[in-house]
Amino acid sequence: MMRNLFLESKAEHDAWPRRIGFYTGAFDPPHPGHVELVGRMIHDLKFDMTYVSPNPITTNKSDATPYLHRKNMSLLAFAMGAVRVADPNLEELLREGGQDKALQALLNYFPDDTLIFRIMGDDRIQYYLDHPECYTNPRLKFVFSARDGKFKEGIPAKIRESEVIQNVIPEKGYNSTLIRESFRQDTRRELDMIPAVEQYIVENNLYS
Numbered sequence: 217m218m219r220n221l222f223l224e225s226k227a228e229h230d231a232w233p234r235r236i237g238f239y240t241g242a243f244d245p246p247h248p249g250h251v252e253l254v255g256r257m258i259h260d261l262k263f264d265m266t267y268v269s270p271n272p273i274t275t276n277k278s279d280a281t282p283y284l285h286r287k288n289m290s291l292l293a294f295a296m297g298a299v300r301v302a303d304p305n306l307e308e309l310l311r312e313g314g315q316d317k318a319l320q321a322l323l324n325y326f327p328d329d330t331l332i333f334r335i336m337g338d339d340r341i342q343y344y345l346d347h348p349e350c351y352t353n354p355r356l357k358f359v360f361s362a363r364d365g366k367f368k369e370g371i372p373a374k375i376r377e378s379e380v381i382q383n384v385i386p387e388k389g390y391n392s393t394l395i396r397e398s399f400r401q402d403t404r405r406e407l408d409m410i411p412a413v414e415q416y417i418v419e420n421n422l423y424s
Contacts, residue, residue: 249390
C-alpha cells in the first residue's frame, strides 16, 4: 500500500528525503497561521519534503466540516513546493489507525537515516506527556510551536524515545473557530484569510 508514497519511479531512488515534516490537523478551515507555521518549519529545520494531512476522522470535533471540503481547502492553502497535501496512503492509514499508525508506516517506508519531524502545537506535547501509550521513536522528532514561548509544564527535552524541539512563532490571533463564526455572523472582512480558501468557503456555502 505504501508504494509511490514518495518515489514515483525507480529512477528516483537516489533522491530519498532525509528530513521529513509531518503536520496533521482538522484544518477547518486552514488559515494563514497554519501556512506560516509550515513555511517556518521548512525553512528553520531544512525539511526535504513535508506531508500535510487533514485528519479524516475528527473524534473530538463532532461538528467538523465533512472531510472532502477540509481536504480541498488544504490543497488550496498549502500549495507550495516540496509539500504533499492529503497523500492518499496517509489518508488511508489515518482512517485505519490514526496518527501513530501513519507515523510508524512513514518510518518503516523510508531509510533508517531519515528523520520524521511531527509538527504540533504545545497542547499536543502535553497530550503526549499525559498518554505514555502514544508512539515514540528515536527517528521521530516532536517539533512544536509554543504560543509566544509559553508552555505550562516547562519544555521537556525528550518524550520517551523522541526528542522535543521548540520553534517559537509569535501569536497573531489566527483561529479556525473565529473564522467559522465570522462567516455565520458575516464579519469575515475583519479577519486575515487565505483568498482561495475564502472563495471556496463562499462557493460551497460553508459555515453559514
